[in-house]
Amino acid sequence: MRSVDPIELVVAALAVRERGGVPAIGDIRWSEGHWAELARSVNDAELPPGAAWATFSSGSTGSPRVIVRDARSWSTSFPALTRLMALTPNDVVLLPSPLVSSLSMFSIAHVLDAGATVMLPANSAVSAAECEPATALHGTPGALGSILDRIDAGARTHLRLALIGGAHLDATLRSRAEKAGIRVVSYYGAAELSFVAVDEAGHGLRAFDGVELRVVDGELWSRSPYAALGYLPGETGSFRTDANGWSSVGDSATLSVDGILTLQGRRDGAILTAAATVVPEDVEAVLRTLDGVKNSVVFGAPHPRLGSLVCAVIEPEDASTPPTSAALRAACRDRLGVAQIPRRWYLAPKLPLTSSGKPARAVIARDALAERMLRLA
Structure with missing residues (x-):
């Protein structure tokens, strides 16, 4: 299915999931050749037992890979995240990231589980009118910056919380949001690992609920129920899991004695x-x-x-x-x-x-x- 309508895509993906299938939403901007190659690999793949969702790596260092996970790897984290966001059925959660992003697909499943309302912008840029009904944002630093620009230009909003992942969150941007009355919670995660660590108030990243962290020879490893099953058969990437359930995507990091995680980038970078x-x-x-x-x-x-x-x-x-x-x-x-x-x-x-x-x-x-x-x- 090729569509630029986000609501139509989400409805179709959830219908696939309801029928017991494994939905995955791609990017309309991909070339025809990439779509064809991806379709062949998906159609020929034998999915692992328990597969429920498929997402893509971000593709910052190459073509996106298909990441497969079971339902519990997301749903197990929902209660902790709902508490962290103080999310209620009265909330309207704005999700400005493209649906190809695992951040968006996870968020849709989480927000619906919490009984709140999902809000998908009509275009890549959030309009002033779309800012007003939103009470929470789950997105990237770039999305938060764009919304703050709208607010500075006079847009009205009920935004009380910004849950920010996907890239480095600058302290200046956090401060700017807080001055606008928006609580900011940032986190570190990966499409393969889901949530790993969270920073609730700008004091440093600590392990997310249910996650164990360790650094071995400068490389970060985590153990939690949130990790994906892996890539499609035949695909390889940075995601590795050992026999004891510890996983890594190759990030360099340090971990202080009091549990503060400091990331230093991908080792291969x-x-x-x-x-x-x-x-x-x-x-x-x-x-x-x-x-x-x-x-x-x-x-x-x-x-x-x-x-x-x-x-x-x-x-x-x-x-x-x-x-x-x-x-x-x-x-x-x-x-x-x-x-x-x-x-x-x-x-x-x-x-x-x-x-x-x-x-x-x-x-x-x-x-x-x-x-x-x-x-x-």
């Missing part, structure tokens, strides 16, 4: 430059604090002597007056190690995003290296 290892997310966190920088993506460009050069693509606060590379380098000197400071700087008026609201890292790096972005002198 690290940049090796002149024998130093640079974690892109560490550099990005600093760049987002610099004057004139709204968002950034850091990646490695091949170099014959150094292995890789650290490169940064900057989305400026004001596209008409972007910061210069000299100003950015100067601002980084006291905040980053020598190896971490980007050698090349590129400018993107707006960073491309994946369907789930994360920066499209592979696309951004490809376009920068192909000089399809302005390179700052």
Whole structure:
């Protein structure tokens, strides 16, 4: 079924689920070739016993993979999340992420279970009229920022809570929302793992109810009833589960003695430059604090002597007056190690995003290296 009407898609997906099938909603923006390839792999696949839902990885590093899970892997987390959101049947939950996102499909199942109302925007951008009836938001930092822009421009809203996942939540954005009277709860999770850790008030991520955490050789592992069954047979990815039920998607992290989880990005995303290892997310966190920088993506460009050069693509606060590379380098000197400071700087008026609201890292790096972005002198 190919449709751009979100309500029609949700009704169709829930009908498939009611009949005992396994619904999966794709992205209308996928190419015909990708749709055909995906249809072949799905039609030929033998689903594992108990399969109830299928979602997709975000595709930030390649083509989306089909992730299969049983019903309990989502429903078991519903009571804890309902308590965390203080959700009641009177709530209207706004879900602005595309339906291809596992965040959206999970949310629809959860909100309906809680007896609340699901609100799907007509377009990718939430309108001022759609802001008003919403009492809760489950989405990405980008969605929250867009709604706050609407509120600043005079839109009325009853929004009391924003549940934010899918990407890094900047402390400034949290503060801005709280000043608008919106409680912000951020979390870390993955399409393969569902909820892993939650930050209720900006004091740091802690294990979500029912989740155990451990870090082994710098890699985060979790154990919970929320993990997926795995990918479709024949597909491979970063998701691994050991014999004792511990799962990982390859994220680097540290875990303090009092249980605060600090994420440091995917291990396979690290940049090796002149024998130093640079974690892109560490550099990005600093760049987002610099004057004139709204968002950034850091990646490695091949170099014959150094292995890789650290490169940064900057989305400026004001596209008409972007910061210069000299100003950015100067601002980084006291905040980053020598190896971490980007050698090349590129400018993107707006960073491309994946369907789930994360920066499209592979696309951004490809376009920068192909000089399809302005390179700052």
